[in-house]
Amino acid sequence: xxxxxxxxxxxxxxxxxxxxxxxxxxxxxxxxxxxxxxxxxxxxxxxxxxxxxxxxxxxxxxxxxxxxxxxxxxxxxxxxxxxxxxxxxxxxxxxxxxxxxxxxxxxxxxxxxxxxxxxxxxxxxxxxxxxxxxxxxxxxxxxxxxxxxxxxxxxxxxxxxxxxxxxxxxxxxxxxxxxxxxxxxxxxxxxxxxxxxxxxxxxxxxxxxxxxxxxxxxxxxxxxxxxxxxxxxxxxxxxxxxxxxxxxxxxxxxxxxxxxxxxxxxxxxxxxxxxxxxxxxxxxxxxxxxxxxxxxxxxxxxxxxxxxxxxxxxxxxxxxxxxxxxxxxxxxxxxxxxxxxxxxxxxxxxxxxxxxxxxxxxxxxxxxxxxxxxxxxxxxxxxxxxxxxxxxxxxxxxxxxxxxxxxxxxxxxxxxxx
Amino acid sequence: xxxxxxxxxxxxxxxxxxxxxxxxxxxxxxxxxxxxxxxxxxxxxxxxxxxxxxxxxxxxxxxxxxxxxxxxxxxxxxxxxxxxxxxxxxxxxxxxxxxxxxxxxxxxxxxxxxxxxxxxxxxxxxxxxxxxxxxxxxxxxxxxxxxxxxxxxxxxxxxxxxxxxxxxxxxxxxxxxxxxxxxxxxxxxxxxxxxxxxxxxxxxxxxxxxxxxxxxxxxxxxxxxxxxxxxxxxxxxxxxxxxxxxxxxxxxxxxxxxxxxxxxxxxxxxxxxxxxxxxxxxxxxxxxxxxxxxxxxxxxxxxxxxxxxxxxxxxxxxxxxxxxxxxxxxxxxxxxxxxxxxxxxxxxxxxxxxxxxxxxxxxxxxxxxxxxxxxxxxxxxxxxxxxxxxxxxxxxxxxxxxxxxxxxxxxxxxxxxxxxxxxxxxxxxxxxxxxxxxxxxxxxxxxxxxxxxxxxxxxxxxxxxxxxxxxxxxxxxxxxxxxxxxxxxxxx
Numbered sequence: 009x010x011x012x013x014x015x016x017x018x019x020x021x022x023x024x025x026x027x028x029x030x031x032x033x034x035x036x037x038x039x040x041x042x043x044x045x046x047x048x049x050x051x052x053x054x055x056x057x058x059x060x061x062x063x064x065x066x067x068x069x070x071x072x073x074x075x076x077x078x079x080x081x082x083x084x085x086x087x088x089x090x091x092x093x094x095x096x097x098x099x100x101x102x103x104x105x106x107x108x109x110x111x112x113x114x115x116x117x118x119x120x121x122x123x124x125x126x127x128x129x130x131x132x133x134x135x136x137x138x139x140x141x142x143x144x145x146x147x148x149x150x151x152x153x154x155x156x157x158x159x160x161x162x163x164x165x166x167x168x169x170x171x172x173x174x175x176x177x178x179x180x181x182x183x184x185x186x187x188x189x190x191x192x193x194x195x196x197x198x199x200x201x202x203x204x205x206x207x208x209x210x211x212x213x214x215x216x217x218x219x220x221x222x223x224x225x226x227x228x229x230x231x232x233x234x235x236x237x238x239x240x241x242x243x244x245x246x247x248x249x250x251x252x253x254x255x256x257x258x259x260x261x262x263x264x265x266x267x268x269x270x271x272x273x274x275x276x277x278x279x280x281x282x283x284x285x286x287x288x289x290x291x292x293x294x295x296x297x298x299x300x301x302x303x304x305x306x307x308x309x310x311x312x313x314x315x316x317x318x319x320x321x322x323x324x325x326x327x328x329x330x331x332x333x334x335x336x337x338x339x340x341x342x343x344x345x346x347x348x349x350x351x352x353x354x355x356x357x358x359x360x361x362x363x364x365x366x367x368x369x370x371x372x373x374x375x376x377x378x379x380x381x382x383x384x385x386x387x388x389x390x391x392x393x394x395x396x397x398x399x400x401x402x403x404x405x406x407x408x409x410x411x412x413x414x415x416x417x418x419x420x421x422x423x424x425x426x
Numbered sequence: 427x428x429x430x431x432x433x434x435x436x437x438x439x440x441x442x443x444x445x446x447x448x449x450x451x452x453x454x455x456x457x458x459x460x461x462x463x464x465x466x467x468x469x470x471x472x473x474x475x476x477x478x479x480x481x482x483x484x485x486x487x488x489x490x491x492x493x494x495x496x497x498x499x500x501x502x503x504x505x506x507x508x509x510x511x512x513x514x515x516x517x518x519x520x521x522x523x524x525x526x527x528x529x530x531x532x533x534x535x536x537x538x539x540x541x542x543x544x545x546x547x548x549x550x551x552x553x554x555x556x557x558x559x560x561x562x563x564x565x566x567x568x569x570x571x572x573x574x575x576x577x578x579x580x581x582x583x584x585x586x587x588x589x590x591x592x593x594x595x596x597x598x599x600x601x602x603x604x605x606x607x608x609x610x611x612x613x614x615x616x617x618x619x620x621x622x623x624x625x626x627x628x629x630x631x632x633x634x635x636x637x638x639x640x641x642x643x644x645x646x647x648x649x650x651x652x653x654x655x656x657x658x659x660x661x662x663x664x665x666x667x668x669x670x671x672x673x674x675x676x677x678x679x680x681x682x683x684x685x686x687x688x689x690x691x692x693x694x695x696x697x698x699x700x701x702x703x704x705x706x707x708x709x710x711x712x713x714x715x716x717x718x719x720x721x722x723x724x725x726x727x728x729x730x731x732x733x734x735x736x737x738x739x740x741x742x743x744x745x746x747x748x749x750x751x752x753x754x755x756x757x758x759x760x761x762x763x764x765x766x767x768x769x770x771x772x773x774x775x776x777x778x779x780x781x782x783x784x785x786x787x788x789x790x791x792x793x794x795x796x797x798x799x800x801x802x803x804x805x806x807x808x809x810x811x812x813x814x815x816x817x818x819x820x821x822x823x824x825x826x827x828x829x830x831x832x833x834x835x836x837x838x839x840x841x842x843x844x845x846x847x848x849x850x851x852x853x854x855x856x857x858x859x860x861x862x863x864x865x866x867x868x869x870x871x872x873x874x875x876x877x878x879x880x881x882x883x884x885x886x887x888x889x890x891x892x893x894x895x896x897x898x899x900x901x902x903x904x905x906x907x908x909x910x911x912x913x914x915x916x917x918x
Contacts, residue, residue, distance in 0.1 A: 056528070056529060059757060060752040060757065061527065061529070061757075061758070062509060062515070062517070062522070062525070062527070062633045062634075062752070062758075063508075063509045063527070063531060063629075063630065063631040063632050063633050063634065064630075064631075065629060065630050065665060065666050065667065066667065067664065067665060067666075067667055068667065095748050097747075097748050097751060097796070099751065099754060099773055101754075101756045101769065104752060104756070104757060105751065105752050106748070106750075106751020106752045106754060107748055107751055155767070159756070285797055285798045287747075287748070287793065287796035287797060287798075287801075288796075289744060289748070289796055289801070289805060292636070292637035292638035292668075292745050293634075293637050293667060293668065294667050294668075295667055295668060
């Protein structure tokens with residue numbers, strides 16, 4: 009139980025639940041035909057519906073529904089054939105309708121689970137409570153004027169999935185592994201690009217501490233964490249903060265907090281007393297969403313191979329170790345690279361070279377696999393030479409080293425490339 | 427009064443086809459009359475003279491070639507709740523100051539496609555909330571009906587629409603009905619008004635009051651004209667998720683006048699204590715006339731009727747409190763900039779200045795019934811009762827083809843009428859609200875003239891999507907009643 013925090017009064021257990029907001033990949037918004045293309049000039053992707061103009065009405069985008077169902081199936085979840093869209097009412101300038109259309113009591117996806125491969129080789133299952141669909145809000149821009157706020161509605165109405173976990177994670181490592189795994193899954197199935205830098209995937213962490221096995225403590229919600237590294241830091245800071253307060257005789261106030269990535273700390277955003285009463289009620293502009301079993305089955309039958317399935321295949325058919333298989337499938341780009349190698353070469357040899365030599369060197373160079381100076385074809389060429397005993401592994405390793413440190417950066421035209 | 431303005435929509439349509447007069451002559455006759463009398467009636471918020479003449483010219487060109495839609499060249503007044511492209515659209519509220527929508531509602535688009543000629547935008551209760559056209563930011567509307575030499579209220583919320591049609595300022599007008607807003611003013615003004623089944627007309631481009639109840643419909647002087655207008659206005663619209671993908675029958679063809687063997691239900695719950703005996707007399711006469719025409723009269727019970735008004739005044743405000751959140755001073759319409767420059771103060775000051783008293787009252791009621799801790803006791807319970815009310819009708823319609831009731835519990839009242847509390851005003855909707863909650867079609871036709879010389883309305887309620895039967899029974903009754911009294915303000 010190394011995940012426990014050692015305080016002055018004994019050990020403390022962290023309890024974490026995550027709400028992940030994933031922007032759904034679709035060409036148009038959840039309830040309007042406006043484009044979702046990123047990076048357009050402010051207010052270019054706005055329809056009359058998105059701007060909350062009088063008399064405008066929402067119409068559900070089938071693609072968004074399909075993506076939510078696909079995600080539900082990918083996390084082994086129950087798909088609710090009947091779900092309801094509700095209005096969440098609050099005033100804010102970047103919320104043109106004065107309410108967000110979301111799902112409250114009857115979400116499209118019910119209970120499911122995902123499995124995390126922990127570094128010690130163990131598998132941890134985390135249950136997912138639900139996935140619901142909702143509209144994203146716009147953006148307030150403060151940089152154009154010292155006195156006025158400008159509003160960009162490009163993002164207003166874009167489809168978000170909120171994926172809510174049970175409070176079943178017990179360490180920052182587990183929370184990070186969960187987010188990583190979820191990101192991997194939604195990227196495999198093409199439901200979300202997982203780009204956390206652009207804010208296309210972000211998460212709220214509910215964190216509390218308790219004596220191991222004891223009553224649940226009061227939780228604080230850390231809003232809008234936008235990287236896996238920050239999530240890890242935010243949870244560690246927050247858990248320590250709570251332990252220190254309790255151990256010095258204080259008590260935790262239930263509140264919403266923000267993570268300041270520059271200072272590496274969380275701070276109060278709003279207290280429970282300031283919490284909104286959102287006055288949820290079923291949106292009368294939309295009928296209950298009813299899916300046919302055939303619609304769901306059709307999505308099920310066209311699901312791509314998921315990370316866990318691919319890992320199983322690598323272990324069973326290729327004889328890879330669970331660890332190596334896990335590393336390769338974790339990122340879609342790794343798996344693609346690997347698949348290109350195994351098309352022509354021994355999978356075991358390919359795995360060893362990828363996870364050992366290649367990853368080590370990419371790490372040192374600090375580049376991603378997409379930017380690797382050695383393409384899968386080139387590494388394949390090297391493997392072919394090893395396979396027909398033209399060169400030894402040792403020579404191949406030196407060749408790779410040379411290739412990856414050469415000024416040509418893999419472009420060729422010099423002696424480095426095998 | 428110009429003879430042209432005495433014609434019904436059907437007569438205008440036929441006369442235009444027969445080249446007896448031109449669409450421009452028709453438009454001119456109406457627009458001049460509006461310009462001459464608007465100071466008196468205040469029925470129009472905006473008069474679109476240039477648009478009317480321009481559209482009429484286009485209609486004449488089509489008619490000359492033997493082309494044209496269902497109402498080619500016929501003037502139409504539009505309740506100012508329908509968004510009309512580049513034409514001021516106010517919902518009779520200060521908060522929409524200067525709002526000219528860059529789009530045209532589906533229903534008005536259909537009207538123009540079928541050759542309607544736009545006369546202007548008609549006054550109404552602010553955001554369609556009211557039963558007397560007393561809450562408009564643009565002032566009250568005077569009905570052409572008078573008592574003791576004074577104009578009366580036209581009813582509401584489609585008060586401008588009803589007054590304009592009754593005063594022959596438009597042969598037909600577009601209205602909307604949430605709890606009776608077409609039928610009650612039609613009753614007060616001695617004309618015909620029908621609310622079709624919820625889902626028949628697209629709500630796209632109609633400024634929302636209560637989305638699960640709002641439905642567009644026509645106000646006309648005859649049942650035939652209403653039938654023609656429904657064929658213009660109804661139809662599935664993919665832009666409104668609550669519109670129903672169903673074929674629209676030829677409603678005018680349904681007007682055979684033959685109602686032999688039709689079963690007409692008479693609900694016992696529509697005789698509340700204290701109801702005006704003249705209303706009951708009119709109702710009884712209507713029953714007799716239907717019997718004479720060969721219909722079978724069947725006593726029915728709609729046991730949850732007594733809960734309808736309370737249910738309506740929870741559901742409608744709840745939806746309105748959310749629908750009206752978008753009027754916040756940020757994007758369009760009125761903005762009051764506070765001295766301290768704060769966002770919250772801008773919201774507060776804008777909405778305080780922009781909304782009238784009745785709208786504020788309903789936003790507050792709606793906010794309350796949706797609040798944490800009250801939702802179950804009010805909103806959720808009201809939704810349950812709503813389905814019980816709908817079920818009452820379902821059961822009744824197993825036995826009958828249509829239901830006959832009075833439209834309103836009284837004749838039109840005067841401007842000196844001061845209700846002691848808002849509920850007294852809400853009681854105007856007591857006979858129309860159950861139909862709205864159940865989403866059913868309902869028509870009001872003039873039933874009789876009371877001892878004060880004022881019209882009283884009869885309501886016919888039909889099965890969902892069976893407007894054809896409602897219209898045909900109403901047509902038979904209209905012929906039998908032979909109502910032909912003109913308002914004092916017009917006859918004079």
